[in-house]
Amino acid sequence: MHRVNHRSASLLALRAKPFIKWVGGKQAIATTLVRYFPLDSQTYYEPFIGGGSVFLTLLPNEAVICDQNIWLIDTYLAIRDDWERVASILDSLKNTKEEYLKIRCIPHVQLDLFRKAAHFIYLNKTGFRGLFRVNKSGGFNVPYGEYDRRYYDPENLEAVSATLQNVEVRTGDFEQGISGITKEDFVYLDPPYHKLGGYSDFNRYTELKFYEKDQSRLASICQKLDAKGIRWALSNSDTALIRDLYGTFNIHTIENRREINLNSQSRNITELLITNY
Ligand SMILES: C[S@@+](CC[C@H](N)C(=O)[O-])C[C@H]1O[C@@H](n2cnc3c(N)ncnc32)[C@H](O)[C@@H]1O
Known part of the structure; x- marks a missing residue:
């Protein structure tokens, strides 16, 4: 089994980037997003990890990552272990x-x-x-x-593996992904984006879909975290529903480039980063 020692693990991890292409990946804006994150948190939680671009940019000392896509999570585990x-x-x-x-x-x-x-x-x-x-x-x-x-890229897989050595990896719904979080910790939430028209069919990352009722469930979890004094940041699209669900929190607008059609053409789109701090 390939294991890296702690010191070389932290040096290697500095070069890690996503090893897959993932719809909704935050690679282009990850460095902008992490500037909004608190510097003094203990454990970093990311329960919609996807391609992991934000996690790999932040490189937290302690982390819990999760996704509902079991195949994706098994891939992280395999890379971590060998x-x-x-x-x-x-x-x-x-x-x-x-x-x-x-x-x-x-x-x-x-x-x-x-x-x-x-x-x-x-x-x-x-x-x-x-x-x-x-x-x-x-x-x-x-x-x-x-x-x-x-x-x-072998160097990148090795670097991702190093990054994952001390990370708790979970599979399942985001509620399981954040269980155990305390007010010393911080969570970044990047759910499938809300699209007008019900659910995000294009963002069907698993056989399960993310409906408007899941957006509302997520917003009520954010309210509960806030009531407990737990800091969070959440990305989502700029729609009336999202502005309504998070109207009492701090809403920042972020410019991102998005592919808009099958020919990979892209244009600038404004999305939201919402924080409770
Ligand atoms: C927008 S993507 C995250 C992208 C990621 N930040 C990146 O940079 O690649 C949303 C992720 O949420 C996962 N997901 C969908 N429904 C979920 C749920 N109920 N609980 C946890 N994860 C879920 C999807 O499998 C997908 O990987």
Whole structure:
């Protein structure tokens, strides 16, 4: 098993960046966001971790990360425990449509942790636009993307692995993701963005969807955290519902670049960062 000692782990971690492309990834604005975060918190919680761009920018000493996408979380665990084993499986996978279709229909639950992670990264790098889309029974159904790019950067996987060594990794709903938080801690919440029209179908990161009732549930959790004196920051889109749900808190506007169509064209979009401090 590949383990890194504590000192080299902290040096390596400085170079870590997301190892997958993820819809809603905050890579472009991560350094702006972390400037709003408190400097004196104990444990950093990020219960909608996704591609982890904010976590990897902040590099907290103590952290709890979580996501409802079990396959994604298993990929983090595999990289933490033995990134080289994941890399060597990736090296054996060919970037062809035939191979892609073969890998795509293997249920990840049948695989061991390391092969599961390799398939996750492979499908993300070779599937159309790095989308994660599954049908109701959890079957991955993104078409082949025909991209000529490498699946991973070994230095980066090693750095991500180092970053994860002392992190508690959870899977499940965000409420489980923040259980145990105290007022010395801080939580950054980056849920699937609210879109007009009910739920964010495009942001279907798991077989479960994030509905308006989940946005309201999240807002009421934020109220409860606030009442306990726990600091939080939350990203979301600039819609009337979100401004209404968080109207009593501090609302900051952040400029972000978003892809707006299938040709990867992008434009500047204003989104919100809401804080209770
Ligand atoms: C906007 S993305 C986070 C992006 C991340 N900040 C990044 O930079 O890549 C939202 C994440 O929330 C996860 N998710 C959706 N519903 C959830 C829930 N109820 N509880 C926890 N995570 C959930 C999705 O799987 C997705 O990874």
